[in-house]
Amino acid sequence: MYKYLFGRLxxxxxxxxxxxxxxxxxxxxxxxxxxxxYAGPRAPESTVQRIRVQWGLDQPLSIQYVRYLGRALQxxxxxxxxxxxxxxxxxxxxxxxxVQLALAGFCVELLFGIPLGILAALRPGSxxxxxxxxxxxxxxxxxQFAVGLVALYVFGFLIPIFPLGGYGTPIHLVLPAIVLGIxxxxxxxxxxxxxxxxxxxxxxxxxxxxxxxxxxxxxxxHVLRNAxxxxxxxxxxxxxxxxxxxxxxxxxxxxxxxxxxxxTAIRNQDTPMIMxxxxxxxxxxxxxxxSVDFLYTAIDPRIRLTK
Amino acid sequence: MRxxxxxxxxxxxxxxxxxxxxxxxxxxxxxxxIYSQDMRTSDPHIAYETETWPTSSLFYVGLVKMKDASTPxxxxxxSWTISPDGTTYTFxxxxxxxFSNGRLITTDDVRYSFMRLLDPKTAxxxxxxxxxxxxxxxxxxxxATDVSGIKIIDAKTIEFKTKxxxxxxxxxxxxxxxxxxxxxxxxxxxxxxxRKPLGAGPYVLDKWTSGVQITGSRNPNYYEVGKxxxxxxxxxxxxxxxxxxxxxxxxxxxxxxxxxxxGDYPRxxxxxxxxxxxxxxxASPNIDYVIINNNKPPFDKLQVRQAMNMAIDRDHLTxxxxxxAVPIGGFLPPGVPGSNPDVKAPAxxxxxxxxxxxxxxxxxxxxxxxxxxxxxxxVSLAQGVISDLAAVGIxxxxxxxxxxxxxxxxxxxxxDLNLVxxxxxxxxxxxxDNWEPLLQCGGSYNWAKYCNNDLEAMFxxxxxxxxxxARWKAFSDFExxxxxxxxxxxxxxxxxxxxxxxxxxxxxxxxxxxxxADAKLK
Numbered sequence: 167m168y169k170y171l172f173g174r175l176x177x178x179x180x181x182x183x184x185x186x187x188x189x190x191x192x193x194x195x196x197x198x199x200x201x202x203x204y205a206g207p208r209a210p211e212s213t214v215q216r217i218r219v220q221w222g223l224d225q226p227l228s229i230q231y232v233r234y235l236g237r238a239l240q241x242x243x244x245x246x247x248x249x250x251x252x253x254x255x256x257x258x259x260x261x262x263x264x265v266q267l268a269l270a271g272f273c274v275e276l277l278f279g280i281p282l283g284i285l286a287a288l289r290p291g292s293x294x295x296x297x298x299x300x301x302x303x304x305x306x307x308x309x310q311f312a313v314g315l316v317a318l319y320v321f322g323f324l325i326p327i328f329p330l331g332g333y334g335t336p337i338h339l340v341l342p343a344i345v346l347g348i349x350x351x352x353x354x355x356x357x358x359x360x361x362x363x364x365x366x367x368x369x370x371x372x373x374x375x376x377x378x379x380x381x382x383x384x385x386x387x388h389v390l391r392n393a394x395x396x397x398x399x400x401x402x403x404x405x406x407x408x409x410x411x412x413x414x415x416x417x418x419x420x421x422x423x424x425x426x427x428x429x430t431a432i433r434n435q436d437t438p439m440i441m442x443x444x445x446x447x448x449x450x451x452x453x454x455x456x457s458v459d460f461l462y463t464a465i466d467p468r469i470r471l472t473k
Numbered sequence: 474m475r476x477x478x479x480x481x482x483x484x485x486x487x488x489x490x491x492x493x494x495x496x497x498x499x500x501x502x503x504x505x506x507i508y509s510q511d512m513r514t515s516d517p518h519i520a521y522e523t524e525t526w527p528t529s530s531l532f533y534v535g536l537v538k539m540k541d542a543s544t545p546x547x548x549x550x551x552s553w554t555i556s557p558d559g560t561t562y563t564f565x566x567x568x569x570x571x572f573s574n575g576r577l578i579t580t581d582d583v584r585y586s587f588m589r590l591l592d593p594k595t596a597x598x599x600x601x602x603x604x605x606x607x608x609x610x611x612x613x614x615x616x617a618t619d620v621s622g623i624k625i626i627d628a629k630t631i632e633f634k635t636k637x638x639x640x641x642x643x644x645x646x647x648x649x650x651x652x653x654x655x656x657x658x659x660x661x662x663x664x665x666x667x668r669k670p671l672g673a674g675p676y677v678l679d680k681w682t683s684g685v686q687i688t689g690s691r692n693p694n695y696y697e698v699g700k701x702x703x704x705x706x707x708x709x710x711x712x713x714x715x716x717x718x719x720x721x722x723x724x725x726x727x728x729x730x731x732x733x734x735x736g737d738y739p740r741x742x743x744x745x746x747x748x749x750x751x752x753x754x755x756a757s758p759n760i761d762y763v764i765i766n767n768n769k770p771p772f773d774k775l776q777v778r779q780a781m782n783m784a785i786d787r788d789h790l791t792x793x794x795x796x797x798a799v800p801i802g803g804f805l806p807p808g809v810p811g812s813n814p815d816v817k818a819p820a821x822x823x824x825x826x827x828x829x830x831x832x833x834x835x836x837x838x839x840x841x842x843x844x845x846x847x848x849x850x851x852v853s854l855a856q857g858v859i860s861d862l863a864a865v866g867i868x869x870x871x872x873x874x875x876x877x878x879x880x881x882x883x884x885x886x887x888x889d890l891n892l893v894x895x896x897x898x899x900x901x902x903x904x905x906d907n908w909e910p911l912l913q914c915g916g917s918y919n920w921a922k923y924c925n926n927d928l929e930a931m932f933x934x935x936x937x938x939x940x941x942x943a944r945w946k947a948f949s950d951f952e953x954x955x956x957x958x959x960x961x962x963x964x965x966x967x968x969x970x971x972x973x974x975x976x977x978x979x980x981x982x983x984x985x986x987x988x989x990a991d992a993k994l995k
Contacts, residue, residue, distance in 0.1 A: 196877075197877070197878045197881050197882075198875075198877030198878050198880065198881045199877075199880065199881050199884065199885075200877075202880055202881070202884060203876075203877055203880060204596065204598075205596055205598050206521050206598030206599070207880065207883075207884075207917055207918055208598065208599075208601045208910060208917040208918070209596070209598050209600070209601065209917075210601070210604075210613075212593070212613065212614065213593055213596055213600070213613075216593050216594075216596065217596050220596075245664060248513060249513045249514050249667055249668075250519075250664045250667065251664065251665065251667075251668070251683075252664070256683065259682075259683050259684075260683070260684065263684075263685075315713075315715060315716075318716055318719070319719065322716075322719070323719045323722075323723060326723070330716050330719055330720050330723075330725060331712060331713065331716045332709060332712070333685050333711075334685070334686075416711075417711075417713055418713050418716070419713075419716075420709070420710070420711035420712045420713060420716065421711070422511070422682075422683065422684030422685045422710070422711050426511075426684065426711060427511070427684065430510060430511060433875070433876065433877075434876075434877070435877035
């Protein structure tokens with residue numbers, strides 16, 4: 167078990183290193199002059215060159231890369247070229263908001279997606295199943311920025327139940343979480359429905375029913391548990407994506423998360439900040455995937471035995 | 474039925490329920506400001522955006538401020554003299570002025586602030602505004618450790634000497650690059666100084682939460698007794714434009730640092746009540762224009778440039794800005810001192826343009842390219858211009874790229890440029906600020922490297938004329954000569970507006986955009 171864990175951790179570090187390296191190369195190869203962006207078009211070339219030297223941008227790519235890795239291993243992700251703040255500090259400041267929105271949106275997805283998927287699976291072909299499909303399609307089709315703006319206008323302005331965007335209290339979280347979760351509801355409901363239908367056709371489920379077990383017991387202990395695997399996989403990837411920042415929802419609701427920070431960094435060619443947010447997102451993906459793997463073993467004992 | 478009744482009850486209760494949102498801003502004495510992004514900095518020596526300049530004015534102030542575009546007023550300085558030749562500015566500080574931490578301000582602090590601005594280590598994007606000081610070049614290039622043109626006479630008197638007369642100097646002193654900062658604040662905060670301001674402005678920082686909020690309280694040591702009117706301010710960040718307009722409409726906010734968007738302007742300007750709350754910007758007059766590379770054929774021919782000028786339907790273009798723009802024919806926006814009201818855009822005449830192109834040797838037109846950034850207004854304007862040019866046979870291929878690449882191409886590949894759709898906002902309201910960067914030989918924004926020695930000589934003569942009617946007349950005549958040469962396609966001047974709450978009384982400042990120190994309730 168520990169050997170497995172160690173092996174996976176080493177693999178995870180390798181993935182993080184790979185992502186950091188690839189994104190470093192891509193970002194530095196992007197056309198544009200970050201020093202000129204910072205200094206402004208009216209600054210003399212001598213000032214711009216001084217900034218390049220200060221930031222190490224005058225060095226060959228390989229030297230910049232080695233320095234970056236060395237500093238990153240010591241927890242120094244450099245300074246933003248937009249406002250000169252420490253990247254690590256700037257990213258970690260945004261973490262609470264990002265985690266809150268990601269988890270809230272994730273909960274909305276599960277809260278509505280799971281029951282909808284179960285209902286649809288229990289009554290395949292019925293009106294409920296078709297309604298679930300329609301709701302799912304609408305959820306996927308509606309662009310988040312439009313839903314968000316309409317939601318703010320209706321529930322923040324016309325009928326002011328919620329704040330007009332912003333951050334700080336639980337009530338600020340409600341609308342953005344719902345808007346964020348709506349699209350994901352579709353995926354969870356459809357994946358779970360199809361997975362459940364497959365499992366419900368299995369012999370052991372038929373056996374459980376014929377043994378006289380109550381429907382609820384069959385559903386929870388036999389069907390759902392086995393049908394959850396694809397949902398768990400989806401959930402891991404989904405949460406990782408959410409933790410990487412959701413620019414549209416953050417922008418519409420003024421939610422100070424990492425997505426908005428990354429977008430501002432890209433627009434200003436703020437390379438250290440871009441690298442910082444990419445690194446954070448990749449760490450989130452890797453750790454969540456690791457967690458999902460371990461969750462598999464908890465759900466399905468067969469996986470534990472083969473390991 | 475039970476379900477429907479339940480839903481009905483929820484809706485009615487929700488409608489009657491007082492908002493769970495933050496309290497309405499109608500009666501408190503806090504100035505509620507909103508902005509659409511995170512605030513980059515409040516450091517007046519680093520700030521160079523339409524949102525960071527007024528933000529820095531919350532915490533800082535300079536030696537003077539502007540009453541209008543050409544009239545300076547005392548601020549930290551109680552008086553000043555300008556030598557007859559326009560090269561020496563001597564300021565006398567007020568008695569007893571203090572930073573917000575209670576320390577007395579002396580001429581040492583003034584000297585420190587300007588040295589910091591000019592210090593290459595600061596990399597101030599606006600250092601160019603005071604690069605004309607004697608010794609600034611030597612200091613910036615490392616050949617001197619001091620700026621010899623800044624001289625302390627005594628604890629209250631300081632002198633600034635320029636190499637040549639710079640008649641827009643007083644305006645520059647009123648801008649954030651001329652704001653006075655506290656040395657101890659700079660040294661204590663280090664790289665965080667942009668978020669830990671320490672100045673002598675109307676407010677003191679309480680808290681700065683990145684991407685969320687900036688709050689401040691009245692500075693008890695502010696030099697103007699009885700000001701600021703508000704007990705403090707609360708700036709909400711990352712508020713989307715349309716949402717911000719709603720917040721101001723329902724009284725949650727007093728003013729947005731973003732200008733009213735193109736999308737919101739028609740609705741607000743058409744409303745008889747809301748239109749009265751639109752505050753027109755008097756600072757940073759803008760022009761939207763197309764840079765022409767006069768060094769490249771066929772644009773080196775005056776007739777070709779004239780034909781292009783005639784081919785553009787500017788009245789149609791101004792519709793893209795939803796009525797906020799007016800057509801222009803010269804390089805100066807209307808209303809700027811020195812702007813010539815008789816210099817108008819040529820009448821829209823595509824037939825005339827075709828004839829002129831034929832005379833120039835292009836009876837079938839020609840093909841070329843236009844560069845633009847991805848700003849939606851710039852792209853829309855570019856497409857409008859391209860459509861007009863296509864009608865006279867000039868086929869233009871538009872290349873839109875993001876801001877960073879746009880600047881990179883302009884700086885490093887200017888020889889390849891043909892046409893560039895762009896805009897310019899004046900830093901200070903003096904006609905020199907629309908010539909020196911844009912069209913002067915070697916100008917910092919003169920991407921196409923335009924250089925006309927005759928016009929340059931005429932500009933220098935006008936620019937050396939002291940402030941007053943003679944100077945404006947000289948520039949007025951100059952504008953006529955420039956427009957005859959059609960160095961660029963000057964399209965329109967776009968008016969920008971702030972949207973304010975019903976209760977707020979505030980004026981636009983000709984330099985720092987907003988007079989926050991003077992803002993009050995109606």
